Amino acid sequence: MTLxxxxxxxxxxxxRDAFFATSPPRIEPGxxxxxxxxxxxxxxxxxxxxxxxxxMFLARAAVERGCAIVLPHVTTRAEPxxxxxxDAEDDLAPGPFGLHQPHHxxxxxxxxxxxxxxxxxxxxxxxxxxxxGYYDRAFAAxxxxxxxxxxxxxxxxxxxxxxxxxxxxxxxxxxxEWITR
Numbered sequence: 001m002t003l004x005x006x007x008x009x010x011x012x013x014x015x016r017d018a019f020f021a022t023s024p025p026r027i028e029p030g031x032x033x034x035x036x037x038x039x040x041x042x043x044x045x046x047x048x049x050x051x052x053x054x055x056m057f058l059a060r061a062a063v064e065r066g067c068a069i070v071l072p073h074v075t076t077r078a079e080p081x082x083x084x085x086x087d088a089e090d091d092l093a094p095g096p097f098g099l100h101q102p103h104h105x106x107x108x109x110x111x112x113x114x115x116x117x118x119x120x121x122x123x124x125x126x127x128x129x130x131x132x133g134y135y136d137r138a139f140a141a142x143x144x145x146x147x148x149x150x151x152x153x154x155x156x157x158x159x160x161x162x163x164x165x166x167x168x169x170x171x172x173x174x175x176x177e178w179i180t181r
Contacts, residue, residue: 012120020051029061044111047100081134118151125169126160
């Protein structure tokens with residue numbers, strides 16, 4: 001990891017933490033997201049850790065429109081992240097990095113839409129994640145899935161450094177707006 005990305009992650013986590021401490025508003029689905037759901041059977045969501053933006057209302061809109069929800073499941077750094085079926089009635093298991101994830105025996109499903117947490121993003125829809133590469137590998141494994149970052153508006157930067165393997169997002173949902181190209 002470059003020193004530039006490491007410093008940016010630290011700065012943006014601090015901004016995200018400060019924003020989160022002020023009781024941030026909800027991120028609502030909006031018409032653009034709802035329109036995407038008519039072409040989706042499976043939506044990958046996540047359980048936020050710490051001050052990550054909460055995709056709960058996006059996931060709820062997906063369920064209301066008949067979509068299945070999957071959550072990330074991580075075992076080790078070397079193994080790719082899988083998306084396992086999740087129902088609100090299911091208990092979540094503790095995972096690495098503070099994750100709350102479905103039980104390992106839950107069925108794996110291919111997502112049509114991937115909601116991803118962010119550390120930072122820019123208006124060109126580049127993303128900066130936690131740095132372990134799980135979502136980068138998942139995006140490569142599911143190249144036709146619509147990639148939507150979920151973030152607080154304070155996580156936007158002017159320009160993000162992008163590596164050759166970084167796949168840009170299709171959209172970013174914040175508490176203020178829906179950003180697309």
